[in-house]
Amino acid sequence: MNKLNGKRNILKEAGNNRMAAIGGAIVILLVLIAILASLLSPHDPFEQKLENRLLNPCFEYPFGTDDLGRCIFSRLIFGTRYSLAIGVTVVGITALVGTTLGIVSGYSRGIIDEILMRIVDIVLAFPGIILALVIAGILGPSFLNVVIALSLTHWPAYTRLVRGITLSLREKEFIEGAKALRASNIYIMRRHILPNCINPIIVLATLDIAHAIIFATGLSFLGLGIQPPTPEWGSMLKAGIPYFRISPHLTFFPGTAIMVTVMAFNFLGDGLRDMIDPKINEIILVSE
Amino acid sequence: MSLLKIQNLKVYFTARGKTVKANNGIDLEIRENEILGLIGETGCGKSILGRAIVGLLSDNVEIGGEIVYKSENILDLSENELRKIRGKDIGIILQNPSAALNPVLSVGNQISEIYRYHENMGKKEARIRTAEMLEMVGIDPKRMHEYPHQFSGGMKQRVMIAMGLALNPGLLIADEPTKGLDPTTKDKIVDLICELVINRNMSLLLITHDLGVAEKMCDRVAVMYAGEIIEIATIENILSNPQHPYTQDLLNSRPKKGLNPTAGESPSLSSPPAGCKFHPRCRCVIGECPKTHPQMIETEKGTSVRCFLYRDN
Amino acid sequence: MLKYILKRIFLVFFVVIGVTIVTFSTMHFAPGDPAEIIAVARYGDDLTQEQIDWVRVTEGFDSPVYIQYLKWIEHVSRLDLGRSLVTSHDIFEEITIRLPATFKLAVSSLVISLCIAIPAGIISAVRKNTIIDHLCMSAALLGVSIPNFWLGLMLIWLFALTLHLFPSYGYGGCEHLVLPAITLGTSMAAVTTRLTRSSMLDVLNQEYIVTAKAKGLDEKTILLRHALKNAMLPVITFAGLQLGFLLGGAVIVETIFAWPGIGKLLVDSIYARDFAMVQGCVLFIAVLFAFTNLIVDITYAFLDPRIRYE
DSSP, X not given: OGGGGOOOOHHHHHTTSHHHHHHHHHHHHHHHHHHTHHHHOSSOTTOOOGGGTTOOSOSSSTTOBOTTOOBHHHHHHHHHHHHHHHHHHHHHHHHHHHHHHHHHHHHHOHHHHHHHHHHHHHHHTSOTTHHHHHHHXXXXXXXXXXXXXXXXXXXXXXXXXXXXXXXXXXXXXXXXXXXXXXXXXXXXXXXXXXXXXXXXXXXXXXHHHHHHHHHHHHHHHTTSSSOTTSOOHHHHHHHHGGGTTTOTHHHHHHHHHHHHHHHHHHHHHHHHHHHHOTTHHHHHHHHO | OEEEEEEEEEEXXXXXXXXXXXXXXXXXXXXXXXXXXXXXXXXXXXXXXXXXXXXXXXXXXXEXXXXXXXXXXXGGSOHHHHHHHBTXXXXXXXXXXXHHSOTTSOHHHHHHHHHHHHHOOOHHHHHHHHHHHHHHTTOOGGGGGSOGGGSOHHHHHHHHHHHHHTTOOSEEEEESTTTTOOHHHHHHHHHHHHHHXXXXXXXXXXXXXXXXXXXXXXXXXXXEETTEEEEEXXXXXXXXXXXXXXXHHHHHTSGGGTXXXXXXXXXXXXXXXXXXXXXXXXXXXXXXXXXXOOOOEEEETTEEEOOGGGTTO | OHHHHHHHHHHHHHHHHHHHHHHHHHHHHSSSOHHHHHHHHHHOSOOOHHXXXXXXXXXXXTSOHHHHHHHHHHHHHTTOOOBOTTTOOBHHHHHHHHXXXXXXXXXXXXXXXXXXXXXXXXXXXXXXXXXXXXXXXXXXXXXXXXXXXXXXXXXXXXXXXXXXXXXXXXXXXXHHHHHHXXXXXXXXXXXXXXXXXXXXXXXXXXXXXXXXXXXXXXXHHIIIIIIHHHHHHHHHHHHHHHHHHHHHHHHHHHHHTTOOSHHHHHHHHHHTTOHHHHHHHXXXXXXXXXXXXXXXXXXXHHHOHHHHTO
16 A cells, blocks of 8 residues: 555656656646747737738648638647646646545535535536536636636546545544544644545546646637637637638647647546556546 | 376466566375365465466466376366366365355356356256255255345355355365354354365365364365475374474464464565575574575475475484 | 435435526526516517516516525426527427437437447457557547547548538438537547446456356356456446536537537527526536436446345
């Protein structure tokens, strides 16, 4: 039971796992692209040159231009920022909230646990993107609203995962020992339970970034997320549909960007999971 | 008459770059109509030996040596030929019946499939034979439609016995058949196995760490330590005149002798100590023990021991 | 088992109550004065304050929230979901008209994905770490990573616009169903393949598989009789959640392929800010999902003797 002492540094081990290493390398690359977007992009992503509209990929415009003559390549580079930002923000918020609720739920048990778990059931009763869709639809399209919609719907996975771990740890000797030493509940949760949840949470969070990016681009694709002219991948896809027949590159490249990003996070998450404990696979699957 | 003869059996696993020598040069003979006990601590390789005999080890093992059953080397057989031997010639009762019974198939189904598969019996006939088997191991045949989780631990063990004996094999291997049972149930299971094995003129290889059980059941006993046999003798000799210091320790560790466990921990099978594998824990170490690996020495008729103390006899 | 089933039913009942509260709140939190929105739908843009107030009183918007909720629940329990704010059509009727299309799409996706995923998962597990396993697992990883809206567009581009094999959108015969069903089924097939493989691997490592071998059974019997039934139990549990994936995914797939199902109705209603219709659709989908899960749980109980004979 390596997990129990909480001393494994999975990020170090990740370098030795081929899947995790490939995924991690792409993720780092994407982060660099997002940071250095203005240096890397050959053109201004907002600059319209109507005389250059709907150009096929060429030397000047590696991925061609869109209906307003903007450089798709540059727009994709800038789009990295939005997808990563949404993914990381949503996962940051949901992991924090979900974990806290999970520890509290599993540790306190009783009525608080019961109430929290029923709330989780109710949120999970709305399948997939539907609740996020409606929330985004009501709040109106914007970056912030996408984050809110996805955060409101994504936290239960963490709560379930962390609650499960907390319940199993609760009876362990070292918790009993800490209690006997009159450690406060907060102290026990923070120093004894939380460290044991970290590795599974990292796995879930990594896979969840992939999930959040798909959902966020999906919302934009439906016109309920980030709006044009922002160079966000989902809305670029949507904007390309009218020109689908003559210029499929308008939709091809943004979709590929989404897929590569999502795949990188899935690779990383799968690799990390295989390293930690293949068993948590099921928990994660079921709680999504 | 020898029924099964194992010669220089080596079973090596490779995991994470380390080679685990689970069985390292086992020589063992099981005679007809005898109950042979295989005794040792957890992790000494005794269950591996039991499984190796019927070819039940996973694909990542290296096996060397010979296991001769009725003049055929089992290790040379193809998977198809092995399949015909399993259950029919050699039955095995795996340890922990709770895990060894399939939770989603009824108990009756799990027995009758043996008849249906090996003897091509029809459903009805197989069911009749299953009922007979259940009756024989002391289970009401009406319960054949029930599932393993509805049975108690002792009852599950009876089902395992029925499965192992279904086709009347010449040799039965029972791996820790009494583990985890309460004392009364344990006695009943011991009696049941003895009775059935003796009535059917079978041989039994009893794998156990429980000397009390071995005492009740066995004709001869082989003591295993760190992948090797270190002493073989009749049960009477083992009890009255144990030779290997480890065997002596084992006897002294029994509750009625005052629970004196052997000091130290059992060695890892991936990097066992040089020389005699028991020497780090042995009370009677002499100069050669840490350096040279001792061979089996016959000290009297029917008793062999792997220890330098008996070299001069 | 009765206890198990009753417990499930109780939980579903609880979830459904929760779902009605959440959906009711969406309408309530929706921007704009509901009375005004209804009045606009009823009398046109030229409104007087009296007309709005009249609507407010007759529709009960002036009473406290919980009274409004209870009234609404009473209507909902009679399958009266109200009327569309835009078209004034009966919402429940509108949904039931759309239901067969969504059902057709969901079932064909389910069938396609299970037919691919279960054999692929089993083969990958049995031939672990061989080329075929790596191929299946790579395909599955690709499948979970590909956004369905993009996959749909690419399929249209390839099979409809370039190869002219299938129509690019619309509702009709089997040929219309192929592309949407593949689009919707892909990610589910991928997830199911992975689940089947890991479940099968888990089962193949169990001691009862060794017992089956020790009896001298052949590989086929061991796989089909001893391993498969156990391995399928988690996959079946997951089937209920899969319906969730399908209903959720249907929203996007129906929009791309102009497939007249509930998903498209929901998205169109959001565009039209027809929150009464949105409310109805969401409620319907969530309740449908909850009951499917209940059915799956009960089926599971019948398949797993450990629960059946409790």
